[in-house]
Amino acid sequence: MGLIRQVFIITAKDLRAELRTKEAVNAALAFAVMILVLFSFAFDPEEATTQMISGGLLWIVFAFAGTLVLNRSFARELPNDCLDALVAAPVSGAVLFLGKALANYLLVTAVELVALPVFGILYNVRWYRQFWPVMLVLVLGTWGITVIGTIFSALTVNIRLREVMLPMLTYPMLVPALMGAMRLTTDLVQGKPIDDDSAVWLKLLVSFDVVYTAVSLLLVETVLVG
Amino acid sequence: MDALAAEGVWKYYGDFPALRDVNFTCPAGSCLALIGRNGAGKTTLLRTVAGFTRPMRGKIRILGKEPRETAARRNIGFIGHGIAVYDELSALENLTLYARLYGVADPRRRALQWLENTGLERVRDGLVREFSRGMRQRLAVARAFLHEPAVLLLDEPFTALDDRAIAVLQRLLREGLAQGRTIVLSTHQLREALELATHVALLVRGQVAFHGPCTPEMVADPGLVYARYGEG
Numbered sequence: 401m402g403l404i405r406q407v408f409i410i411t412a413k414d415l416r417a418e419l420r421t422k423e424a425v426n427a428a429l430a431f432a433v434m435i436l437v438l439f440s441f442a443f444d445p446e447e448a449t450t451q452m453i454s455g456g457l458l459w460i461v462f463a464f465a466g467t468l469v470l471n472r473s474f475a476r477e478l479p480n481d482c483l484d485a486l487v488a489a490p491v492s493g494a495v496l497f498l499g500k501a502l503a504n505y506l507l508v509t510a511v512e513l514v515a516l517p518v519f520g521i522l523y524n525v526r527w528y529r530q531f532w533p534v535m536l537v538l539v540l541g542t543w544g545i546t547v548i549g550t551i552f553s554a555l556t557v558n559i560r561l562r563e564v565m566l567p568m569l570t571y572p573m574l575v576p577a578l579m580g581a582m583r584l585t586t587d588l589v590q591g592k593p594i595d596d597d598s599a600v601w602l603k604l605l606v607s608f609d610v611v612y613t614a615v616s617l618l619l620v621e622t623v624l625v626g
Numbered sequence: 627m628d629a630l631a632a633e634g635v636w637k638y639y640g641d642f643p644a645l646r647d648v649n650f651t652c653p654a655g656s657c658l659a660l661i662g663r664n665g666a667g668k669t670t671l672l673r674t675v676a677g678f679t680r681p682m683r684g685k686i687r688i689l690g691k692e693p694r695e696t697a698a699r700r701n702i703g704f705i706g707h708g709i710a711v712y713d714e715l716s717a718l719e720n721l722t723l724y725a726r727l728y729g730v731a732d733p734r735r736r737a738l739q740w741l742e743n744t745g746l747e748r749v750r751d752g753l754v755r756e757f758s759r760g761m762r763q764r765l766a767v768a769r770a771f772l773h774e775p776a777v778l779l780l781d782e783p784f785t786a787l788d789d790r791a792i793a794v795l796q797r798l799l800r801e802g803l804a805q806g807r808t809i810v811l812s813t814h815q816l817r818e819a820l821e822l823a824t825h826v827a828l829l830v831r832g833q834v835a836f837h838g839p840c841t842p843e844m845v846a847d848p849g850l851v852y853a854r855y856g857e858g
Contacts, residue, residue, distance in 0.1 A: 409726050417714040420753075481708025485769070487678055489727040490699040625694065626679055 410499020455586030470549030493621035541581030629808035635684035662829035668812035703775035709766035713755035728773035760788035816848035
């Protein structure tokens with residue numbers, strides 16, 4: 401059976417289970433919108449300073465909301481010992497990881513796509529003027545968050561305080577990706593295109609995604625089986 | 627060829643040796659009853675054989691392959707303490723999922739066939755979270771047998787089963803043995819286990835204290851192995 405097909409089987413299972421309960425997506429969405437609303441009370445949307453920090457604010461919201469989705473990724477396998485059945489199935493750890501990462505990616509992206517217009521309205525930011533470059537940064541930054549979150553979700557799945565441990569472990573690791581995404585987003589929402597200077601951040605994002613995807617694929621079997 | 631072989635297997639939890647130099651073999655088509663008191667290491671041994679965790683030392687072979695090899699995993703069916711099916715999915719969705727993961731041809735048809743074998747065909751579209759305990763257990767049995775594994779590893783399979791589920795499982799195990807499958811089952815319910823077993827292994831504090839064929843004497847007096855080779 402093709403590896404890609406196996407990945408999609410895992411992805412479809414996770415998406416179906418999540419869409420039946422909607423517990424992670426609803427929590428993440430409510431959290432993202434609530435944080436955006438609360439911060440909008442603190443900053444005047446007309447001020448240039450608000451525009452300058454808006455990229456940072458947006459990615460902090462995405463990272464925090466994303467953690468709520470990622471926390472459920474492997475924790476979903478704990479009731480009824482489903483993780484045992486997945487580990488016992490004739491699929492590699494890499495397939496399992498990619499399937500789960502893809503499901504997480506789609507769920508986190510869905511939350512972001514709802515939060516993005518809310519952000520634009522509340523902070524008076526016309527992010528859509530650079531629609532495709534913003535989407536490119538969103539795709540790359542979200543994959544970074546998802547990859548790190550998924551592998552640490554596997555690592556912390558049997559820890560009692562996993563809801564606390566996951567953000568403590570992932571946020572320091574995410575610093576390079578978040579820095580890149582924040583800088584690029586801030587420039588783009590201010591109407592600046594991606595030029596030679598900002599392309600460095602884009603390269604950083606791509607490198608981060610490639611390196612951590614490769615490392616995760618190599619480590620996941622050890623993380624799951626020991 | 628032996629369907630299953632453990633050679634000098636050690637497993638530690640921290641400093642505690644849960645398995646100590648475990649050696650045994652299981653001929654193809656046999657049924658090994660793995661018995662022992664609570665904490666003797668039965669679950670650890672079955673989990674290690676199933677490839678959920680690696681031994682610290684020693685080797686395990688399933689049909690000549692390491693348990694983590696894909697070819698070995700394709701041939702293992704496991705029933706553990708959890709039912710290993712998803713509450714948010716229906717019975718049919720759960721079985722189809724596993725059939726696909728195991729590369730079964732026509733997964734939906736096989737899933738429907740096993741729902742019928744375990745008496746769950748009428749609730750095939752019901753979510754597992756709405757099932758009674760007995761129905762959930764029968765679904766777990768269907769999940770383990772679905773891909774027709776050559777080796778079945780069952781960790782206390784009769785525990786918490788209702789009468790109907792016990793009858794279904796016993797029938798499937800007898801059919802499995804008749805079809806040449808190899809079965810390893812750990813249990814405290816000696817009578818049920820010894821009626822099926824061709825071999826018996828007694829674990830005491832992580833070590834194999836006895837391993838040999840199941841005799842009519844043992845079937846007649848299930849406490850005999852404990853009395854002779856256990857710690858009383």
